[in-house]
Amino acid sequence: MKIFALDTSTEAICVGYTDGQNFYSMNYFGVEKHAVKLAPLVNDFLKLCDVKVSDIDVFGCGIGPGSLTSLRIGLAFVQAMACVTSKPIVPVVSSKVVAMNLSGCEQDVVIVKKAREGFVYISCYRSLQEVLAPSVLEIEKAFDILRNFKDPVVVGDAAHMFESVALVGKKELQYPRGEFLLHEVMQNFKANVVRKPHEVEPLYLQKSIAEMNLEKRLKGQ
Template sequence: MKLLMIDTSTIVATAAIVDQDRLIAETIVNYKKKHSEKMLPAIDHLLQDSGMKLSDIDAFGVVNGPGSFTGLRIGMATVKGFSQALDKPIVTVSTLESLAYNARIYPHYICPIIDAQRGQVYAALYRFEGNAGDQKLVSYLDEGVYDIESLMNDVQAKDESVLFLGDGLKKHGQQLSKISSKIQIMPSYFAMNRASSAAAAGYQKLLKGETVNCFQADLNYLRKSSAEEQMEKKQEKTNA
């Protein structure tokens, strides 16, 4: 069963095709341009290099948040278009869960962080548990928007090493590395979003039948945009 996975949740635009436990092809673009300009050409090259047509794909996957509001909408719109045109199912994967799959062989806690601005990060805490052939990703801190200080307090309370990865490291990595010898920082070239990692998570959901159609797929922003918050405040003042 072939799955085409798309991730436009951050500045990185990435897509991959997987078939069971085999990665067929992957593309990663982490340089300038807008997602609207790079994703469709990237998918086209991916299919050509794999000797496939879009109709050969059995299901479409998309990373549905948290992350860049604009990027997420582009990825979701792309996958919904494919799904509706070809009547194929969609599988959605959290950005944070996808990042955790970059570190699947890490034996301790994994903490993906994405810059959420305002001194905050989107974050969660996971670890892989079980035997090597049957590992499951277990959550130890729910996905949410965290002040970096409160997140560090949660991490310091753990009695094992914690591996950090994600684009939040660009702003907060140095601060995190100083708080404890238990903190491990993943190198940037391993810490960015990869569609193959999202596909590894998504394929498990696909096998379990955890799919939606093009009308049911939705985004997971975790919080409202600044514009929405400002509109709500104005409305509150108007109603006061």
């Protein structure tokens, strides 16, 4: 089975491909935005893997949490490929993929990402089992939760905020890796977490800035 997967929940673009025997993965870090870089990056990556989009049997996609705009870009791209080829999509939680960077860690692994001002996305995994499902919390409430975890290690672009109550992991650990992304796609496929393209949605835990501004304007009328 040929699987292509991508994740755009962070500032990096993570892509992976497997034909069941060989595994290929790549992370892109650069100044170009996801909307500009994603299509040519995927095109070049698949060429290097010597595979065509029409050859893919299953598409995988990280659904977040993360930047709302970045998630929409990645998911729309996967949906387009899946629609054109009439193939299914396997969604995976991006935080779980990040937690796999510390799979041998005996401590609680906490993923914390920047959300809107004063809030963070937070989730926790213990031996890769979900202890706290992805949530969006005020920073002070996130501090309270972290104090109750077992010697937590925090990773993510908001990890530095919590260095007084937890061990902060290296920056490179906050990004998904293609081999782990593919692993989760395969596990979810086996568990029948398979969706038609139009059924897949990003893991939105908060409203967009545009939605919140609209609500404020409507309340002010």
